[in-house]
């Protein structure tokens with residue numbers, strides 16, 4: 673197999689992201705990356721990916737960490753509706769992938785503004801640079817422009833680079849660099865809500881199913897998976913589909929004792 677194809681396979685096996693229809697783009701990015709790193713051969717690149725952290729940096733080159741505040745807003749209305757429909761204390765929310773923090777910070781601001789205080793959010797992304805930016809919580813003026821004024825006034829403070837997220841919001845959010853398909857991913861814990869938006873589009877059927885199973889195991893009983901509009905799952909075993917304002921959400925199904933089925937349903 674040509675080396676570039678081997679690399680494509682390695683990248684797919686680790687991240688679930690296929691470049692089947694973007695082979696040319698993949699090859700150009702790889703060549704640029706090798707040049708920037710002073711790597712002469714594709715074999716050497718594979719060796720360095722296997723032995724160290726280069727996969728991380730390569731992912732930053734290949735996958736766009738683009739996000740924005742208040743993206744797909746109808747999900748926040750659903751979240752509030754669902755939170756208010758059941759007794760919950762100490763809500764735990766996972767935002768994966770969280771890119772540079774816009775999604776988890778939006779969630780935190782939205783919940784605080786809605787009078788919900790007892791919650792924690794974990795933002796996770798494979799892109800280390802994006803996570804570093806999220807942890808800093810500083811955004812340029814153009815990025816913050818789409819934040820509604822009332823939120824901007826309450827939760828941001830102007831700084832030389834634009835706006836900084838205030839401590840009251842930062843205190844609600846933690847960040848981790850992690851690959852969703854890493855063996856130890858589930859050690860991040862259990863959650864009431866998992867936001868996974870604008871990632872499934874990059875994955876093939878096999879990895880979509882792996883991700884669904886992982887989220888199912890990481891959700892607490894009756895926890896909800898929130899995905900993008902385009903990620904409709906006709907078959908989501910172990911979940912009940914809820915339709916709210918024309919959008920589908922996936923609630924973890926529990927047995928009559930109020931607990932989860934112990935096994936992933938294979939049917």
Ligand SMILES: C[S@@+](CC[C@H](N)C(=O)[O-])C[C@H]1O[C@@H](n2cnc3c(N)ncnc32)[C@H](O)[C@@H]1O
Nearest residue numbers: 687737738739769771797798799851852869870
């Ligand atoms: C388009 S952004 C989506 C961010 C946010 N959820 C949103 O909807 O705005 C896609 C992100 O997926 C991340 N990503 C891709 N594969 C991943 C993986 N296997 N594990 C964790 N993050 C991944 C990328 O680094 C990128 O930041």
